[in-house]
Amino acid sequence: xxxxxxxxxxxxxxxxxxxxxxxxxxxxxxxxxxxxxxxxxxxxxxxxxxxxxxxxxxxxxxxxxxxxxxxxxxxxxxxxxxxxxxxxxxxxxxxxxxxxxxxxxxxxxxxxxxxxxxxxxxxxxxxxxxxxxxxxxxxxxxxxxxxxxxxxxxxxxxxxxxxxxxxxxxxxxxxxxxxxxxxxxxxxxxxxxxxxxxxxxxxxxxxxxxxxxxxxxxxxxxxxxxxxxxxxxxxxxxxxxxxxxxxxxxxxxxxxxxxxxxxxxxxxxxxxxxxxxxxxxxxxxxxxxxxxxxxxxxxxxxxxxxxxxxxxxxxxxxxxxxxxxxxxxxxxxxx
Ligand code: ASP
Numbered sequence: 053x054x055x056x057x058x059x060x061x062x063x064x065x066x067x068x069x070x071x072x073x074x075x076x077x078x079x080x081x082x083x084x085x086x087x088x089x090x091x092x093x094x095x096x097x098x099x100x101x102x103x104x105x106x107x108x109x110x111x112x113x114x115x116x117x118x119x120x121x122x123x124x125x126x127x128x129x130x131x132x133x134x135x136x137x138x139x140x141x142x143x144x145x146x147x148x149x150x151x152x153x154x155x156x157x158x159x160x161x162x163x164x165x166x167x168x169x170x171x172x173x174x175x176x177x178x179x180x181x182x183x184x185x186x187x188x189x190x191x192x193x194x195x196x197x198x199x200x201x202x203x204x205x206x207x208x209x210x211x212x213x214x215x216x217x218x219x220x221x222x223x224x225x226x227x228x229x230x231x232x233x234x235x236x237x238x239x240x241x242x243x244x245x246x247x248x249x250x251x252x253x254x255x256x257x258x259x260x261x262x263x264x265x266x267x268x269x270x271x272x273x274x275x276x277x278x279x280x281x282x283x284x285x286x287x288x289x290x291x292x293x294x295x296x297x298x299x300x301x302x303x304x305x306x307x308x309x310x311x312x313x314x315x316x317x318x319x320x321x322x323x324x325x326x327x328x329x330x331x332x333x334x335x336x337x338x339x340x341x342x343x344x345x346x347x348x349x350x351x352x353x354x355x356x357x358x359x360x361x362x363x364x365x366x367x368x369x370x371x372x373x374x375x376x377x378x379x380x381x382x383x384x385x386x387x
Pocket of ligand 1: 064065066067109110111112141142143144145167168169
């Protein structure tokens with residue numbers, strides 16, 4: 053059997069961060085992709101690994117254009133013969149990068165994102181184990197046709213649902229409601245659900261240089277719409293509101309959403325971290341029924357940050373009609 057060829061692209065993050073002070077604090081990304089791969093025991097027996105440093109950034113410094121450039125790199129290496137791709141990056145924004153990659157990943161080959169919660173110099177560093185799991189996952193035939201995946205702490209998650217749910221624990225990633233779809237145990241990768249995915253969006257040539265502005269506003273007790281009203285409709289391509297519960301807001305905020313939705317697409321999501329927006333349950337001012345009547349679109353099961361990325365990705369096409377936004381959220385925000 054021919055050995056799989058796995059391309060590893062490194063973007064930075066804790067997995068690549070080192071300290072230059074005696075007590076090991078103040079870590080910053082310094083390690084190259086080659087150094088990351090070289091530190092993993094047994095990696096060479098799993099796959100022929102081609103490592104490339106794409107950036108050396110903490111993940112809060114990543115942005116959508118950097119992730120789209122990463123996507124284009126991943127396409128190139130697959131087209132040149134890689135059987136799978138692994139991206140390493142910081143965990144803070146990993147759930148967002150993975151979903152943005154997933155939205156546009158139009159190849160059957162696995163694209164797996166991973167990182168670490170402990171730096172390479174820390175006792176019990178988790179980076180090498182996570183990278184090994186990610187490479188095993190990318191080398192596994194059963195990982196094909198699943199879009200982008202996140203491998204972390206021996207678990208495999210769908211990019212669509214995974215979230216960082218702890219700021220410090222090594223098991224920082226969960227997929228609320230759905231759970232992980234696979235595990236890596238004793239070097240074997242297995243899945244509890246058959247392969248399949250929502251079809252990717254098309255990224256037309258030239259679109260990768262676009263950078264639409266789609267802000268996210270989280271509502272709060274007593275929200276009078278102050279922040280939302282400060283948004284100038286002519287300066288944004290869409291807005292996402294993280295609402296209470298199933299996507300609810302105060303009556304004053306509902307009016308602000310209605311005013312904005314007459315000018316640009318407004319999507320409401322749930323700030324709870326789990327569960328979908330409602331469609332037809334509540335009828336009070338600021339409820340999901342009220343917001344839909346005012347022109348806003350429910351994010352469905354997509355959490356606010358992923359709803360924002362979907363709207364951002366759609367806005368690459370140019371000005372958006374409400375009906376198109378509603379149709380895409382219906383297709384990609386539902387189960
Ligand atoms: N805490 C982060 C990490 O785990 C830092 C970052 O996201 O770059 O990598």
